[in-house]
Amino acid sequence: MARTKDPAVRALLLERAAHMLRTRAPVTLRTLVAGTGVSTMAVYTYFGGMDGLWRALRQEGFSRLTARLAAVDTTADAVRDLAALGAAYLVNAVEGPDLYRIMFDAGFDLEDPGAADETLHTLVRTVERATADGRFATGTDPLELATQSWAVGHGLASLVTSGPLPPAALGHGVPMLTALFTAAGDEPDRCRDSVAQGWAGLRAAAP
Amino acid sequence: MARTKDPAVRALLLERAAHMLRTRAPVTLRTLVAGTGVSTMAVYTYFGGMDGLWRALRQEGFSRLTARLAAVDTTADAVRDLAALGAAYLVNAVEGPDLYRIMFDAGFDLEDPGAADETLHTLVRTVERATADGRFATGTDPLELATQSWAVGHGLASLVTSGPLPPAALGHGVPMLTALFTAAGDEPDRCRDSVAQGWAGLRAAAP
């Protein structure tokens, strides 16, 4: 019926935008398309405008985060895995601070609102596994504990990437998660070990 | 030697900017001065440009936060006070979400970098008091626990004001702080009581 869109162009613009964000170059309509050969109109045909580009970029951020969390391997120790997920979350944030910042900007409107839920769901499932293994009290609400773990991760990631806290502050994740999991019923010493192990698998989370 | 600046103009612009932020009106150079009688140049003489205005606005955000925390009354129960400070922090964030968001934007460059430290120091002093009262273990690092409490507060505040979590999620602050303080050595039941009491003084924190 007519010319069809080239998905490669969309991917190129998205990749270039992410790169410019990483190198702290100002991402504007004209600077984005400069050098790519495509015209400014491409942004409108593929994203419907700059707002659409930012939305797609937020989506991209969640996709990368999801991939990061999926790369964390599952072991017999669910509490360890939970800590490993937390560490992976922080690594993702500090490696792409600008992309991470954008993910939580502008009223949080995404192309696919389920993307954030999926991230949270990974945590929920791991909490359920830990509870099934008898690590947490039987009455534990998985969504509640997962949300609290997320808040801890986001709090640290945000304060570090924003500037007020130095990168070393990410280490607070260990005692904080340990406190959270212990309060949920895990045996203190064992919990400390599990969290420490999961935290050590911090490098393994990088693809 | 020459004409002197009128501090009232500066305060007026700052107040108006904060109001426009609160009412979600776009804050731009021209919309800011529109109707005030002053010209666009005023922004440059008083703030050196829009960047300076944003910096001053961030400063204003920290000032209001500091005032909020100072309004929290000190009781004999330091752990209760610590929870009350956390609640006040959250109230401040949800009552002025846009101002709060700005506080942690743009690389965190403030006019007075000590403003954030002062906020944190309020928490540090309260932790020290709780430790002196025998609530926390003697080896407790006040700055460490204060920072962790801040991370909890900021994590919740940020996720709620950004959208992913509903306002009701602020209630997670109770179990989270309880877990943190219990891990620091406080007796679980007593801690729960203290935190609940501090959290109840949530309305009292409003000036």
Added chain:
DNA sequence: GCACTATACATAACACTGCTATGTATAGTG
């Protein structure tokens, strides 16, 4: 008291932003 000067402030133009109206070439379809 007064000329002098440095400063606050207004006006207008500048380069830039995202966006849209218009025109053109082309890929898919009957």
Added chain:
DNA sequence: CACTATACATAGCAGTGTTATGTATAGTGC
């Protein structure tokens, strides 16, 4: 193969923050 809907380029628009220029005025040395 003609036709049409669509991708895309070009150019102009209103808006942004910033800066150059001019003017009036508040403070200071005499």
